[in-house]
Amino acid sequence: MGFFQTKRNLRNNIHHGWMLICLVLVILMPLIIGLGLYYKSYPILSTHSLAELLFSSSWHPQSNKFGLLPFILSSLWVTLISLIISAPICLLTAIHLTQYARKWVLRLMHPVIDILAGIPSVIFGVWGILIIVPFVSNVVGPLFNKHLSGFSILSGSLVLSVMIIPFILNILIEVFRSLPTELTEAALSVGASKWQTVKYVLVKKAFPGIISAFGLGLSRAFGETIAVLMVVGNVTRIPTGVFQPGYPLPALIANNYGEMMSIPQYDSILMFSALVLFVIVTLFNLASRIAIVQVEKHH
Amino acid sequence: MDTPVKIDIKDLNLFIGKNHILKDINVTIPEKKITVLLGQSGCGKTTLLKSMNRLIDLNNQVRVSGSITIDNEDILHTRKDITKIRKKMGLLSQRPYPLPMNIYNNIAFGLRISGRKNRINLDKRVERYLRQAHLWDEAKDRLRDSASSLSIGQQQRLCLARGLAVDPVIILADEPTSALDPISSMAIEQMFTELKQSYTIVLVTHILQQALRVADYVIFMYLGEVIEQGPAHEVFTNPKNVVTRQFIQGNFS
Numbered sequence A: 001m002g003f004f005q006t007k008r009n010l011r012n013n014i015h016h017g018w019m020l021i022c023l024v025l026v027i028l029m030p031l032i033i034g035l036g037l038y039y040k041s042y043p044i045l046s047t048h049s050l051a052e053l054l055f056s057s058s059w060h061p062q063s064n065k066f067g068l069l070p071f072i073l074s075s076l077w078v079t080l081i082s083l084i085i086s087a088p089i090c091l092l093t094a095i096h097l098t099q100y101a102r103k104w105v106l107r108l109m110h111p112v113i114d115i116l117a118g119i120p121s122v123i124f125g126v127w128g129i130l131i132i133v134p135f136v137s138n139v140v141g142p143l144f145n146k147h148l149s150g151f152s153i154l155s156g157s158l159v160l161s162v163m164i165i166p167f168i169l170n171i172l173i174e175v176f177r178s179l180p181t182e183l184t185e186a187a188l189s190v191g192a193s194k195w196q197t198v199k200y201v202l203v204k205k206a207f208p209g210i211i212s213a214f215g216l217g218l219s220r221a222f223g224e225t226i227a228v229l230m231v232v233g234n235v236t237r238i239p240t241g242v243f244q245p246g247y248p249l250p251a252l253i254a255n256n257y258g259e260m261m262s263i264p265q266y267d268s269i270l271m272f273s274a275l276v277l278f279v280i281v282t283l284f285n286l287a288s289r290i291a292i293v294q295v296e297k298h299h
Numbered sequence B: 001m002d003t004p005v006k007i008d009i010k011d012l013n014l015f016i017g018k019n020h021i022l023k024d025i026n027v028t029i030p031e032k033k034i035t036v037l038l039g040q041s042g043c044g045k046t047t048l049l050k051s052m053n054r055l056i057d058l059n060n061q062v063r064v065s066g067s068i069t070i071d072n073e074d075i076l077h078t079r080k081d082i083t084k085i086r087k088k089m090g091l092l093s094q095r096p097y098p099l100p101m102n103i104y105n106n107i108a109f110g111l112r113i114s115g116r117k118n119r120i121n122l123d124k125r126v127e128r129y130l131r132q133a134h135l136w137d138e139a140k141d142r143l144r145d146s147a148s149s150l151s152i153g154q155q156q157r158l159c160l161a162r163g164l165a166v167d168p169v170i171i172l173a174d175e176p177t178s179a180l181d182p183i184s185s186m187a188i189e190q191m192f193t194e195l196k197q198s199y200t201i202v203l204v205t206h207i208l209q210q211a212l213r214v215a216d217y218v219i220f221m222y223l224g225e226v227i228e229q230g231p232a233h234e235v236f237t238n239p240k241n242v243v244t245r246q247f248i249q250g251n252f253s
C-alpha cells in the first residue's frame, strides 16, 4: 500500500517535472535563439559600430563594408505596402462575413481561408513569378509608361499580401465574432443603420483586436522569405519606389548563407542580419500587444 | 380594457429554422402602463420583445406571420424605414451594453445620427436624459470618461438614458435588473413607475415579486404560447390557468 502510494507520488512528480521542463524550455526558446544569434554576430559587432551596420548603405563585403540599410529598408517597403494592400481587404471581408453574409458563407469561407493559409510559401513564389511578375511588367508598367522587368518591391508586396490575408482575416473574423450581439442591438435600437452600427460602434469596439491582427500580420510579413525572394529582384540598393527591385533581409540571409563564406566576417554579418530580423519582428509583436493594452485601458 | 391599446399583436407566429418559437400570440399592450411579460426560461419572452422592434431581423433564419400594430401601422410588414420604428422604442437589455465611447456620446450618439448636431442643444438634451435616469449627479463631472468606467448599475441607467434620448414612446426592457444589486434594481423599478406617466413600458422579468410591485397588466407565457393575460390584480389574485396558478403559488410557498 505504502509502496504503491509512493510510486504513484513519484510518477506524479516525474510527470510534473517533465511538464515544467518543457514549459521552461518553451519560455526560454526566444531568449536562447536571441542569445545564440548575438553570440554569433559578436565578431562583426566588435569591429564595426552598430550605427554603421544599421544605417550605412554601403554593402561591399569584399572591402569589409557591411551596411545593412538597403536590406532593412527593402524589408520595410515590402512589408508596409503588403499591409496597405491587405489591411482594407481583410477588414472589409471580415465585416462582410460576420455582419452581412449568411451563416453558410462564413462556414464555406473557413476551409477556404485555411487552405490559403496552408499553401507552402514556395508555391506562392512560383505563382508570383508566373502571374504577378508578368502582370507588373505587362500591365502595371505600361499604365505608368515604364519598362519594368516586373521583379520589384510591388511584386513582392502583392505576393506577400496574398500570403498574409488568410492570417489576418482569421484573427479579424474571430475579433468581430466575439463582439456581443447586444451591442449591435443597442446601436440599432437608437436608430442607427446597419452600416452606422458597424462604422461607429463595432469597429470601435473591435479596435484593439484590429490593431493586434495587423501587428501580427506585419511581423509575419516581415519574416517571410522564399516567396518574396523569388519575385523581389534581389538588387542591393535603397529602393526609392515600388517599381524598383529590393533585397529584403530574410532574402539576404537565405541567398548567401553557406555561400561566399571565404569572405572574412561574412558569416557573422549574416548572423547579425538574422538578429536584426529577430529583434524587429519581436518589436512588432510587442508593439501590437502594448497597443492592445493601451486601447483597452482607454475603453 | 379601459385604456387605449398601444401595441396590438395578432396571430403572431414565429419560427427559427424549423422550431416553432412563438405560437398564435394575441396580446394587447395598453398605453402608458407597465405590462409585465412573465414565464419560465426559454418560453419566448425575449423573442416576443425583439419582434416588437424588429431586432429579430438580425437572425436570417427567422420567419414570422401575423401582425404587430403600433399606432395604426403593422410594423412587421411595413415598407417604412425600420430605423424609424426602432426609434419609437427604447431598449434595455439584461446586462448593460454601453457603446464604446464616453458617457456624453453614449447619449448624443442616437441624437447625432438622427441629425441633431447643434452643440448647445445636445448638451441640454444629454443633461435632461441623464437627469431623467437619475444619473446626472453621479456623472456630471465625468461626462468625458469612458462609459465602461461606470458601475454596472450606473451603466444600466446610462442605457436607459440612451434609450430615452431618441424620444421613444415605448420602453422595452428585458430583465433589466438581473445583473444589478437590490438597491440598483429598486432604483430602476422606481424609475419605471415614474416613466409610465409618459411611456408605454413592456418589462420582461421572471422575478414574481418585481412583477407584483410594478405591473399594471400581466402577460403570462408558457412554451411559446400566451396562456393568460389581464390586469395585474386579476391575474395575481385569481389566475384562471393551471400553470399560471402553479407559477404564482410556487413562488409564494
Ligand SMILES: Nc1ncnc2c1ncn2[C@@H]1O[C@H](COP(=O)(O)OP(=O)(O)OP(=O)(O)O)[C@@H](O)[C@H]1O
Binding pocket: B016, B019, B021, B039, B040, B041, B042, B043, B044, B045, B046, B047, B048, B059, B206
Ligand atoms: N438565435 C436562435 N436560434 C435558435 N433558437 C433560438 C434563438 N434564440 C432563441 N431561440 C429559442 O427560442 C426559444 C425562446 O427563447 P427566448 O430567448 O425568447 O426565451 P426567454 O423566454 O427570453 O428565456 P429566458 O428567460 O431564459 O431569457 C428558446 O427555446 C430558444 O432556444
Ligand SMILES: [Mg+2]
Binding pocket: B045, B046, B047, B174
Ligand atoms: Mg430572455
